[in-house]
Amino acid sequence: MVEENTLYYGDNLDIIIRYIEDESIDLVYLDPPFKSNQDYNVLFSEQNGTQAAAQIKAFEDTWQWDQTAALAYQEIVENSLENVSQTLQAFKKMLGSNDMMAYLAMMAPRLIELRRVLKPTGSIYLHCDPTAGHYLKVLMDSVFKPGNFRNEIKWYYYNKMHDRRKKMFPRATDTLLFYVKDVNSDFTFNQLKEKRDKPVKQLLRKKVNGKMVNVKDKNGHVVYRLKDDRTIDNVWRIACLQPASPEKLGYPTQKPIQLLERIIEASTNKGDLILDPFCGCGTAVIAAQKLNRRWIGIDITHLATSLIKHRLTDSFGKQARYEVIGEPITLSGAKQLADEDPFQFQWWALGLVGARPVEQKKGADAGIDGRLFFHEKINGKTNQIIFSVKSGHVHVNHVRDLRGVIEREKAEIGLLITLEKPTRPMVTEAADAGFYYSPLYDKKYARIQILTIEELLDEKTIDCPPTKRGNVVKTAERIKIQKGKQKQIRDWNRFKPL
Numbered sequence: 001m002v003e004e005n006t007l008y009y010g011d012n013l014d015i016i017i018r019y020i021e022d023e024s025i026d027l028v029y030l031d032p033p034f035k036s037n038q039d040y041n042v043l044f045s046e047q048n049g050t051q052a053a054a055q056i057k058a059f060e061d062t063w064q065w066d067q068t069a070a071l072a073y074q075e076i077v078e079n080s081l082e083n084v085s086q087t088l089q090a091f092k093k094m095l096g097s098n099d100m101m102a103y104l105a106m107m108a109p110r111l112i113e114l115r116r117v118l119k120p121t122g123s124i125y126l127h128c129d130p131t132a133g134h135y136l137k138v139l140m141d142s143v144f145k146p147g148n149f150r151n152e153i154k155w156y157y158y159n160k161m162h163d164r165r166k167k168m169f170p171r172a173t174d175t176l177l178f179y180v181k182d183v184n185s186d187f188t189f190n191q192l193k194e195k196r197d198k199p200v201k202q203l204l205r206k207k208v209n210g211k212m213v214n215v216k217d218k219n220g221h222v223v224y225r226l227k228d229d230r231t232i233d234n235v236w237r238i239a240c241l242q243p244a245s246p247e248k249l250g251y252p253t254q255k256p257i258q259l260l261e262r263i264i265e266a267s268t269n270k271g272d273l274i275l276d277p278f279c280g281c282g283t284a285v286i287a288a289q290k291l292n293r294r295w296i297g298i299d300i301t302h303l304a305t306s307l308i309k310h311r312l313t314d315s316f317g318k319q320a321r322y323e324v325i326g327e328p329i330t331l332s333g334a335k336q337l338a339d340e341d342p343f344q345f346q347w348w349a350l351g352l353v354g355a356r357p358v359e360q361k362k363g364a365d366a367g368i369d370g371r372l373f374f375h376e377k378i379n380g381k382t383n384q385i386i387f388s389v390k391s392g393h394v395h396v397n398h399v400r401d402l403r404g405v406i407e408r409e410k411a412e413i414g415l416l417i418t419l420e421k422p423t424r425p426m427v428t429e430a431a432d433a434g435f436y437y438s439p440l441y442d443k444k445y446a447r448i449q450i451l452t453i454e455e456l457l458d459e460k461t462i463d464c465p466p467t468k469r470g471n472v473v474k475t476a477e478r479i480k481i482q483k484g485k486q487k488q489i490r491d492w493n494r495f496k497p498l
């Protein structure tokens with residue numbers, strides 16, 4: 001059993017198969033890419049706190065029928081449960097070998113694994129939209145069985161800005177498909193209530209001999225009560241995050257924490273274990289931590305895992321205790337990541353110093369892999385640190401290039417991050433670059449610094465004036481963990497007769 005909260009970097013199918021035990025999870029929430037045929041960018045915040053134009057691709061949601069998809073399809077058809085195999089074959093007959101089929105072939109093995117890891121009393125909420133939601137419902141029926149379906153929840157985000165040029169009704173809902181593993185088990189379901197905008201007057205009724213009758217006072221008049229809350233039904237009116245929402249971090253597709261809190265409060269109790277296999281910037285993880293549940297989050301990018309780590313620290317300080325698996329913790333692990341995926345290596349290395357990655361390598365941003373900003377309040381100016389990450393062989397020209405870039409950009413400091421140890425000429429060239437003097441801290445900082453991955457893993461860090469972590473994305477708000485008794489769900493005694 002997982003005792004500790006865990007954040008995994010990697011492909012969720014591989015992680016679930018390798019690390020997650022059978023029947024160990026109380027609740028799965030998954031918010032996979034919806035097959036929207038677009039890329040999603042992270043918006044970084046400007047130094048003044050507004051959203052910046054600076055963006056970097058966080059993840060792709062484009063699919064194509066290729067060998068990987070064909071292999072995933074074949075694997076399910078040949079080796080999986082009979083009804084799931086038949087469902088995929090029926091999809092293939094109808095859809096052919098196209099991008100939707102590739103998406104469904106990716107989802108099927110993951111849903112099967114998620115069913116395996118759910119406890120017999122567990123629940124699963126699959127977040128989707130109309131693009132693939134109808135196929136996913138059929139797929140869910142085949143994996144979880146139609147009898148275990150509980151609700152199709154409509155998340156109604158009434159405040160979303162609409163594109164009026166589209167000749168259609170504006171779309172204002174997402175769908176959450178709620179299933180339990182076994183409807184005959186004692187699965188957790190806490191009926192939830194929400195406050196009404198205005199109290200309503202209702203006839204007070206009671207059961208007499210099995211029949212509901214109006215309650216009357218001693219003068220024979222019917223009695224009313226004021227009801228100021230309502231049972232939450234399957235239409236959830238929850239605002240989506242707007243650019244100015246304090247909660248918004250700049251990660252694309254970030255969901256409101258209220259949505260996740262509702263799911264968690266309905267389908268788990270304190271101490272239960274929640275799994276989010278597509279955890280993005282970690283909304284489910286944050287909601288679980290806040291509500292005193294245990295959690296497992298998985299994401300396939302270092303951009304997301306690095307952001308979640310910062311978000312957990314910003315929100316809970318040292319109270320959030322968790323383990324990270326899948327990130328390099330040794331030099332050889334870092335080398336392996338660099339060999340496998342230089343982009344992920346770069347994101348991970350920049351995450352170690354809290355820098356924000358830069359995507360464009362040509363034109364204005366040539367030679368820059370990441371940036372960080374700091375303010376000297378004395379002159380009010382925004383100062384810049386520029387990062388260059390090298391995963392291969394290094395030589396003195398890399399230092400010269402970085403010197404050129406910081407001059408061109410009028411940046412104060414440049415940091416070269418290397419896998420290899422710097423050569424003697426590199427160290428000399430860096431020393432010749434001189435110092436940046438901070439009037440506020442009355443201190444000199446080397447203009448060009450070199451840090452190896454080994455040093456960063458030993459927690460050595462850049463020598464610079466304090467930087468605001470808002471550089472990466474916005475700093476998350478502080479959150480208080482709810483330690484006390486679970487919120488009372490249904491309390492009919494609260495209704496006092498008028």
Ligand SMILES: C[S@@+](CC[C@H](N)C(=O)[O-])C[C@H]1O[C@@H](n2cnc3c(N)ncnc32)[C@H](O)[C@@H]1O
Nearest residue numbers: 011012031059253254255278280281283299300
């Ligand atoms: C729609 S976002 C989730 C957003 C999240 N609910 C939130 O509130 O931040 C989907 C996430 O799934 C991740 N992802 C896509 N494919 C994955 C895979 N095979 N394994 C793990 N994560 C994956 C993407 O990197 C992305 O962060």
